[in-house]
Amino acid sequence: MAIKKTKPAQIHASRRVLVDVAAQTMRVMEGPAVVAEFPISTSRFGTGSEEGSFRTPSGRFVIHSKIGDGARPWAVFRSRQDTGLTAGPGGDEDLVLTRILTLDGLDADNANSLQRYIYIHGTNQEDLVGTPSSHGCVRLRNADMIALYEMVSAGTPVTITSPETPAVGA
Secondary structure, three states, rough: OOEEEEHHHHOOEEEEEEEEEEOEEEEEOOOEEEEEEOEEEEEEEEEEOOOOOOEOOOOOEEEEEEEOOOOOEEEOOOOEEEEEEOOOOOOOOOOOEEEEEEEEEOOOOOOOOOOOOOEEOOOOOOHHEEEEEEOOOOOOOEHHHHHHHHOOOOOOOOEEEOOOOOOOOO
């Protein structure tokens, strides 16, 4: 499955995504208006950008690429490729499902996010959405991931705030 990078002309100039780690919510904003709000799951290990920490980085990001155009809901991805398999709910493994939005960090302390494979993606552990339980990525319920995927483009700004980093422009 090809990685989809959107041309700059296709980007919503005022669309942005705000991830609130403390509240475990994500808001899609268009100017000052909330377009959508989703419950999420960030890292059970807290926030941070250290390699191998399994923490969710905070700060400013941009959606680097969109992966999964046309994939089935609950499709299993490994190494950013659709395996052709689908998962069911539950299980101990932290699967990457349905769609992937890769994140490129714009701040010095989160610039390694792309290399750390920090994504926004669907999950097989939908019952844990709303609580910190991931291995660093931002997880959504699969139907919410499909909706989000259609609302954003490569180049869309993303801000991830933690209790230590208050929201900017929320």
